[in-house]
Amino acid sequence: MAQDLVPVPPVETCPSIPHPDSARRCLATVAPSLPDDSDLVAFFDQPSSAPRWSSPTSTGLFGQPSFGTPAGFHDLALSTLLRAHLLTERIVRARQSRDELKKVVKNLDRLSDMLCSVIDLAELIRNSHPNQEWVESADEAYKRCCEYMNVLNTHVGLYEHAEREGTRRESRKSTGRVALPPKDLEIYRQISWTQTTCKTHYHRGSGKILILGRQFLNQASNAKPPAAIKPHELKDLKDHGLGSRLQLQTRFTQRDLLVYPGSLQAQMIMRSAPEEEPRRKVYMASNSSSPEQVEVLEALLRTRGQLAQLVGSQSFAHMTLADKMAKSSENARQFLDTLYRDYDCPPEPPAPPIVLPPLTLGVVFRGLSRLFQHLYCVSLRPADVSAEEVWHADVRKLEVFDEKDGLLGWIYSDLFARRGKSSGAAHYTVRCSRGTDDDDEAGDLLPDVEHRPLLDLSREFGAAYRHKMLDGVFQLPNGVLTLFHEMGHAMHSMIGRTEYQNVCGTRCATDFVELPSILMEHFLGSPTVLSLFDSGDNSAVRQVGNHHEDPCHNIDTHSQIMLAVLDQIYHSPEAMEPGFDSTAALARLTATRGLIPFVEGTSWQTQFGHLFGYGATYHSHLFHRAIASRVWQEVFMEDPLNRKTGKKYKREILRHGEGSLMGGDAEAMREEDEVAVPVRH
Structure with missing residues (x-):
């Protein structure tokens, strides 16, 4: 029997001092009649009311006049590189002054921030x-800033200061504003760059990795050649809608039907074709690659391995994980082996179904705003934009308000698929929160001044999501779950208030970054939280179908474990051996761990785009899924809207970023057997 929605307690009044940027108080209840609620629904669901264009003043992307034309990126890259060079020279000269030595950590963080901000912005725009x-x-600005960052990674003067601060870090007491050298200088722990030849090879290798990575991602997202299906192979299709139309088409044309991987036709054939041959053809087309694609991937893996060996590491995985929680590729593999062993056991029965109200994007964002108000006293509000401020009319701008602190920052939501836009969900940190009161580049800054974060949330919902209710069992869960995940990242970035940007929000280490986002997914499974979606008309809730636990959940998680193991193999010493074959390595892994036998002629690994972005760290997502499950069960599950619990999580975890949990996470990593179990649920 379906569980009823649990009544939601009233939102407590926030004990705070009114802020000039925050005229509205926290919601007294979750009633939908408040302006914030109705505004959000109309903002996303009614084209006539959104976007809310402001006065036609001359501006550019993100409200910056300097980004009125594409040439703005060229100017930004040049000015940033000049400022970065001047700041680098200042850091190198710091030993000449005691006052300057005190500013080294801050200036290292500023150096990282000015480069990362341009790189992240360029990544968003080019995608x-x-x-x-x-x-x-x-793309040109991205390449130039990345190349300069690689030069800094071999700068002896920066290395000496970063190493000095790193050795002093352990003895420094944390005051909630964590002092850490930028992560871009991690490479220095491996080697002292005193030889010009080594630095030259490092620069060339790093540049080659950027080029190969971009090429690999472009190929992974390109359309694949179609499968040619014979007319007689469509006989007796069980699908009487699309299947009947395809049968009529082939009989009329007497030609092969060209079915593209990922299309509705491909999905229908894999699901409904009684003949094996058409399903085999579609499967092969969906999971095959050209020799050129395989070579690009293997060249990327070789170049990464060579770079690691250049700095004295056994492999790219060993170099990358040396200062991460896993410490080594062997430890990461042991953790994945433990998870695999656990998934070899029969899964537990799924949870009872939960009734969902009708959901549109506006209703989901309204529910998210209500959830954040309950937990953090933070709300989402529609914001006005100028036509030149956004890159497409689909983009919506949200203001994030805290009852005590006022305006926290802005979120640009780009949620619909279109030609030329990169696939998948993404969170771009255009500007990260950090303290600017002691930047020492201007004398008019007030004490405790901080950057307000500016983010972009990208998704690729289809046209069906724009104006109709989402009541399909198969269509709804993944889309809403992804929004909850990405908004977990967004709140992490918005609430984070650290002195240094490289430990704040999504700029923090991979070891920590996924925990807040995965934890948000658990809230979607709570009947109490789902009540926040309710419009107040209880009859509407009863008119829709049930949301069931995904029947393929355990299969999907098993696949994630497989991908994480493959990531370790591809970045291990094995990848540096002469004649290494990435397809053969995938076949061996599938033979020993796979649920479905490997099919000769396939080479799916070229579609695994995270091999570039997550190289050797893809397992961190699984690890933090286990940690998030534990946090949910022990902290939030019993009372997910508890204000006291939410404020504690906000104050002690989200606000202080990576530095607040690393010790606890390291301990959890050593408890692999205990961690492995919760991830199943």
């Missing part, structure tokens, strides 16, 4: 902007 001129300009 989302519909204008090719903007894409090319952003």
Whole structure:
């Protein structure tokens, strides 16, 4: 029997001092009649009311006049590189002054921030902007800043200061504003760059990795060649809708039906074709690669391995994980082996179904705002934009308000698929929170001044999500779950208030970054939280179907374990051996761990885009899924809207970022057997 929605307690009044930027108080209840609620629903679901264009003043992307044309990226890259060079020289000269030595950590963080901000902004624009001129300009800025960052990674003067601060870090008491050298200088722990030849090889190798990585991602997202299905192979299709139309088409044309991987036709054939041959053809087309694609991937893996050996590491995985929680590839593999052993046991029965109200994007964002108000006294509000401020009319701008602190920052939501936009869900940190009161680049800054974060949330919902209720069992869960995940990242970035940007929000280490986002997914499974979606008309809730636990959940998690193991293999010493074959390595792994036998002629690994972005760290997502499950069960599950619990999590975890949990996470990593179990649920 389906569980009823649990009544939601009233939101407590926040004990705070009114802020000039925050005229509205926290919600007294979750009643939908408040302006914030109705505004959010209309903002996302009614095209006539959104976007809310402001006065037609001359501006550019993100409200910056300097980004009125693509040439703005060229100017930004040049000015940033000049500032970075001047700041680098200042850090190197710091030993000449005691006052300057005190500012080294801050200046290292500023150096990292000014480069990362341009790189992250360029990454967003080159993946989302519909204008090719903007894409090319952003891509050029991205490359130039990354190349300069690679130069800094071999700068002896910076290394000496970063190493000195790193050795002093352990004896420094944390005051909630964590002092850490930028993560971009981690490479120095491996080698002292005193030989010009080594630095030259490192620069070339790093640049080659960027080029190969971009090529690999482009190929992974390109359309694949179609499968040619014979007319007689469509006989007796069980699908009487699309299947009947395809049968009529082939009989009329007497030609092979070209079915593209990932299309509705491909999905229908895999699901409904009684003949084996058409299903085999579609499967092969969906999981095959060209020799050129395989070579690009293997060249990327070889170059990474060579770079690691250049700095004295056994492999790229060993170099990458040396200062991470896992410490070594062997430890990461042991953790994954433990998870695999646990998933070899029969899964527990799924939870009872939970009734869902009708959901549109506006209703989901309204529910998220209500949830954040209950937990953090934070709300989402529609914001006005100028036409030049966004790169597409689909983009919506939200203001994030805290009852005590006022305006926290802004979220640009780009949620619909379109030609030229990168696939998948993404969270871009255009500007990260950090303290700027002691930047020492201007004398008019007030005490305790901080950057307000500016983020972009990217998704690729289809046209069906725009104007109709989402009441399908198969269509709804993944889309809403992804929004909850990405908004977990967003709140992490918005609430984070650290002195240094490289430990704040999504700029923190991979070891920590996924915990807040995965924890948010658990809230979606709570009947109490789902009540926040209710419009107040209880009859509407009863008119829709049930949301069931995904029947393929355990299969999906098993696949994630497989991908994490493959990530370790591809970045291990094995990848550096002569004649290494990435397809053969995938086949061996599938033979020993896979649920479905490997099919000769396939080479799915070229579609695993995270091999570039997560190289050797893909297992961290699984690890933090286990940790998030434990946090949910022990802290939030019994009373998920508890204000006291939410404020403690906000104050002690989200606000202080990576530095607040690393000790506890390291301890959890050593308890692999205990950690492995909760991830199943």
